[in-house]
Amino acid sequence: MKYLKQIVGIDVARKELVVTLGRMREDLSIELCARKTFANDKNGFWSLVCWAKKLTDSSVSVRYVMEATGAYHELLAYYLDERDDEVSIILPSKISNYVRTLETKTVTDKTSADAIARFGLERQLDRWHRPSHVYATLRQLTRERNQLLDEQTVAKNQLHAELAGALVNKQSVKRLEERLALCERQSKEIVAELSAVVKADKKVGEQVVLLCSIPGIGFLTAVTLLGETNGFDLIRNKRQLTSYAGLDVREKQSGTSVKGQSRISKRGNKHIRKALYFPALAAIRCDERYKSLYQRILSRTGKTMKGAVAVQRKILEMAYTVFSTGVKYDKQYLAKQEAQATAAQSQATQAEQEKVAGQPTEELSTVAATSPAAAAEPSVASEQPQSKGMIRKEKNILQLVRKAELVE
Numbered sequence: 451m452k453y454l455k456q457i458v459g460i461d462v463a464r465k466e467l468v469v470t471l472g473r474m475r476e477d478l479s480i481e482l483c484a485r486k487t488f489a490n491d492k493n494g495f496w497s498l499v500c501w502a503k504k505l506t507d508s509s510v511s512v513r514y515v516m517e518a519t520g521a522y523h524e525l526l527a528y529y530l531d532e533r534d535d536e537v538s539i540i541l542p543s544k545i546s547n548y549v550r551t552l553e554t555k556t557v558t559d560k561t562s563a564d565a566i567a568r569f570g571l572e573r574q575l576d577r578w579h580r581p582s583h584v585y586a587t588l589r590q591l592t593r594e595r596n597q598l599l600d601e602q603t604v605a606k607n608q609l610h611a612e613l614a615g616a617l618v619n620k621q622s623v624k625r626l627e628e629r630l631a632l633c634e635r636q637s638k639e640i641v642a643e644l645s646a647v648v649k650a651d652k653k654v655g656e657q658v659v660l661l662c663s664i665p666g667i668g669f670l671t672a673v674t675l676l677g678e679t680n681g682f683d684l685i686r687n688k689r690q691l692t693s694y695a696g697l698d699v700r701e702k703q704s705g706t707s708v709k710g711q712s713r714i715s716k717r718g719n720k721h722i723r724k725a726l727y728f729p730a731l732a733a734i735r736c737d738e739r740y741k742s743l744y745q746r747i748l749s750r751t752g753k754t755m756k757g758a759v760a761v762q763r764k765i766l767e768m769a770y771t772v773f774s775t776g777v778k779y780d781k782q783y784l785a786k787q788e789a790q791a792t793a794a795q796s797q798a799t800q801a802e803q804e805k806v807a808g809q810p811t812e813e814l815s816t817v818a819a820t821s822p823a824a825a826a827e828p829s830v831a832s833e834q835p836q837s838k839g840m841i842r843k844e845k846n847i848l849q850l851v852r853k854a855e856l857v858e
Contacts (some may be wrong), residue, residue: 459567588677666733
C-alpha cells in the first residue's frame with residue numbers, strides 16, 4: 451500500500467533521543483511501525499538518519515518532528531537542516547494539549563515520541579529553517595543583557611537591605627558594589643557589540659532605522675524584536691505575531707452563568723512582551739494616537755495595565771507593518787488619509803453637480819424644438835415618421851431636462 455506521509459517523531463532529552471517512526475496510508479489510517487533510542491550527539495544523529503532511511507519509503511519525503519526543549523534540540527535541528535532534511539519544531543504546549551485528546555494515560559518518553567509522530571501525521575506543519583546568523587546573534591546578546599539587568603536588580607535589593615540593617619558588613623557591601631559595577635560594565639559591552647553587529651550588516655541597519663521611527667521604540671527594543679522574531683520570518687499576519695508574543699486576548703464565556711474576565715494569554719515569547727512595556731509607556735506620553743487608545747481602554751475598563759497592554763499590542767503590529775512595507779512611521783498618516791478622502795469626495799460631488807446642472811445649450815434648444823408649441827407649427831420634418839434612434843434620443847433629452855429642473 452502506498453504511503454502519503456512519513457514522520458519521525460523525536461522526544462529530545464539531554465543525553466538521548468527517543469524516536470518513533472509513523473506513516474499515513476492512502477485510507478488516512480495511521481501506523482506507528484518502529485521505535486528506537488539514540489544518543490544525543492553527532493554519532494547518534496548519524497545513526498538516526500541511517501535508521502530512518504532504512505525503514506522508510508524513498509519515494510515519499512520524511513519529516514523529522516520534535517519539541518522545542520530548551521537548547522537540547524538545537525544540535526539535532528541544525529544537523530538535519532545542514533543535510534537539507536525536512537524539520538519541524540513544535541511548541542511543548544501544543545504537544546501536551548494534543549496528548550490530552552488521546553486515550554493514552556501513561557506519560558513516558560516513548561508515549562511522548564508516539565504523540566509527536568501522530569501530531570506530525572495529522573497536522574500540516576511548517577518547515578523549520580535555522581535562523582539567520584545576524585538575528586541569532588541579536589537574540590543571544592539581548593537575552594544576555596536582560597539576564598544581567600535581572601542580576602543587577604537582585605544585587606541592588608541586597609545592597610539596600612544590607613545598608614538598612616543594624617549591623618552592616620563592610621565586606622558584603624564591597625562585594626555587592628563590585629557585582630553591580632561588573633553588571634554595569636558587561637551591559638555596556640553588550641550594547642557596544644549589538645551596535646557593531648547592526649553596523650556590519652547594512653540591511654539590518656536599515657530595518658533598525660525603520661523600527662526606530664515608531665514612537666517609543668529605541669535601538670535596544672528594535673534589535674530585540676528582530677532577534678526574537680528572526681526578522682519576522684514565518685510571520686504571515688498581525689494575528690499570528692500577537693499570538694507568538696502572547697498578547698492575544700483569551701476569553702472564557704459559556705451561557706449566562708460563566709463570563710470570565712478577558713485577559714491576554716501570555717502563552718508566547720516573554721522577551722517581546724518585556725521589551726515593549728516601557729516603549730508603550732513612552733508612546734502614551736509622546737504620541738496622540740497611542741494616548742487616545744490608552745484613554746479609551748482606561749475609560750472603559752478602569753485599569754491602567756489593560757490600556758498599556760493594548761498599546762503594546764498596537765506598537766507590535768505597527769512594527770510588523772513598518773517592517774513589511776519598508777515605509778517609516780508617519781504621525782500624520784491618518785490625518786492625511788482623512789484629508790485625501792474628504793478632498794476626493796468633494797471633487798466627486800462637484801463633478802456630479804456640474805454634470806447635471808451644466809448641460810450644453812444645443813441640447814436645451816433641441817428640447818424646445820420638440821415641445822408642443824413647436825410641434826403645432828407646420829413643418830415638413832414633423833410630418834415624416836421618426837426613427838427608433840430619434841425616439842430614444844428625445845427620451846434621453848427629456849430626462850436631462852427634468853434633472854436640470856430639479857437642480858434649479
